[in-house]
Amino acid sequence: MDKLIIEGGVPLQGSIQVSGAKNAALPILMACLLAEGKVSLTNVPRLADIRTSLKLLNILGCETTFEDNAATSLCTGLKPEAPYDLVKTMRASVLCLGPLLARLGEAKVALPGGCAIGARPVDLHLRGFERMGAEFEITEGYIKGRCKNGLKGARIALDFPTVGGTENILMAAALADGETEIENAAREPEVVDLANFLNACGAKITGQGTSVLNVKGVSSLIGCDYRIMPDRIEAGTYMVAAAITGGELEILDCPFQDLDAVSYKLREMGVWLQEEDNYVLVRRANGLLENVDVTTLPHPGYPTDMQAQLMALMCFGTGIGTIEEKIFENRFMHVLELVRLGADIRLKGRTAMVKGVGSLKGAPVMASDLRASASLVLAGLAAEGTTTIERIYHLDRGYENIEAKLSGVGARIKRVAG
Numbered sequence: 001m002d003k004l005i006i007e008g009g010v011p012l013q014g015s016i017q018v019s020g021a022k023n024a025a026l027p028i029l030m031a032c033l034l035a036e037g038k039v040s041l042t043n044v045p046r047l048a049d050i051r052t053s054l055k056l057l058n059i060l061g062c063e064t065t066f067e068d069n070a071a072t073s074l075c076t077g078l079k080p081e082a083p084y085d086l087v088k089t090m091r092a093s094v095l096c097l098g099p100l101l102a103r104l105g106e107a108k109v110a111l112p113g114g115c116a117i118g119a120r121p122v123d124l125h126l127r128g129f130e131r132m133g134a135e136f137e138i139t140e141g142y143i144k145g146r147c148k149n150g151l152k153g154a155r156i157a158l159d160f161p162t163v164g165g166t167e168n169i170l171m172a173a174a175l176a177d178g179e180t181e182i183e184n185a186a187r188e189p190e191v192v193d194l195a196n197f198l199n200a201c202g203a204k205i206t207g208q209g210t211s212v213l214n215v216k217g218v219s220s221l222i223g224c225d226y227r228i229m230p231d232r233i234e235a236g237t238y239m240v241a242a243a244i245t246g247g248e249l250e251i252l253d254c255p256f257q258d259l260d261a262v263s264y265k266l267r268e269m270g271v272w273l274q275e276e277d278n279y280v281l282v283r284r285a286n287g288l289l290e291n292v293d294v295t296t297l298p299h300p301g302y303p304t305d306m307q308a309q310l311m312a313l314m315c316f317g318t319g320i321g322t323i324e325e326k327i328f329e330n331r332f333m334h335v336l337e338l339v340r341l342g343a344d345i346r347l348k349g350r351t352a353m354v355k356g357v358g359s360l361k362g363a364p365v366m367a368s369d370l371r372a373s374a375s376l377v378l379a380g381l382a383a384e385g386t387t388t389i390e391r392i393y394h395l396d397r398g399y400e401n402i403e404a405k406l407s408g409v410g411a412r413i414k415r416v417a418g
């Protein structure tokens with residue numbers, strides 16, 4: 001397995017390009033199942049999860065291409081089964097459930113298991129589809145869904161603004177018979193991007209970006225050309241990279257408007273951020289960073305996907321900061337690895353108390369999930385000496401060309417085949 005070896009201590013300087021958003025591209029690829037005719041997507045990040053999604057589209061009956069960040073999909077003869085082999089490698093596969101139910105009236109999708117960051121059930125997705133007339137049976141590790149008379153528009157009030165659940169229901173509702181209203185919907189920018197894509201294919205969705213989505217079902221959707229939004233989490237990770245190394249980065253194609261909660265916390269810590277026409281400039285305002293208290297929340301709150309990165313930064317701050325994780329019950333796998341680098345972090349339930357120690361020392365560490373891996377890279381960039389990160393396949397699921405992008409701004413980072 002590949003490893004990353006980082007020689008820390010170089011202040012990063014220069015420009016770094018943000019790629020297309022993984023979490024927008026994944027649901028949009030599944031939404032291709034809804035469209036008649038060809039869909040052409042640009043700004044698609046070259047990531048392991050994208051390749052898995054394309055493989056899933058192939059299995060479900062689409063012809064796909066993927067070259068130079070451009071992907072196409074053309075559904076020829078849809079099939080209803082998403083096998084366990086694929087779903088187990090990527091939870092987001094469950095997003096094919098809504099499109100399959102809408103187009104075929106049936107779906108058989110492997111039940112995603114647990115994952116490193118928590119139980120992550122899909123009960124809210126299923127409850128939403130049931131309101132639209134679908135019936136489910138969970139058997140032999142599969143969710144088998146059927147809607148004999150087609151999906152009917154419904155009023156669906158979500159118990160929690162689940163991102164995947166909102167997306168799945170939104171896709172199903174686009175082709176359902178009649179009007180659907182999703183209340184307490186997720187407001188994440190990636191949900192907005194999906195809604196915009198669906199509208200570009202002919203859907204009638206309003207309210208995206210608010211907690212009430214209204215969908216007037218249409219009888220068909222037609223493929224279109226669409227550019228995936230830039231990745232706010234990747235951009236936020238590079239903001240932290242500038243701050244943690246005491247460098248200065250221009251972050252190109254940065255969706256700054258989607259990063260309010262992150263930029264608020266970074267500024268509170270003493271990071272200087274300035275938005276220019278097509279980039280955001282980031283550097284430490286003065287030598288010191290002051291630790292802060294953060295709680296992860298659904299958008300527009302502080303994103304759970306930027307929690308681990310902020311924790312790495314707080315290791316270099318002064319004073320004690322707290323990080324409360326309210327979205328996933330077990331998303332602190334990076335804590336013990338950061339402690340291996342010399343961090344002083346205490347965990348109490350869903351709260352981590354981070355005492356700034358000013359510096360970390362390189363060591364071998366292990367990546368456990370995507371954002372945990374990102375926090376270890378950030379810590380390694382700023383630590384004294386050598387940090388070796390194992391199991392970086394997690395990182396390859398979410399960060400396009402990370403070592404090339406970071407070495408382009410001065411980091412001493414290399415990938416070694418293991």
Ligand code: UD1
Nearest residue numbers: 023092119120121122123124125162163164165305327328
């Ligand atoms: C998406 C993102 C992920 C991000 C997360 C929260 C993608 C591919 N992934 O994941 O990067 O960290 O949003 O912003 O876009 N839940 C239930 N029942 C359900 C659905 C969810 O209890 O039916 C719970 C989950 O266990 C979790 C919480 O709700 O505790 C949030 O999950 P959700 O918003 O659905 O996250 P994902 O869509 O899986």
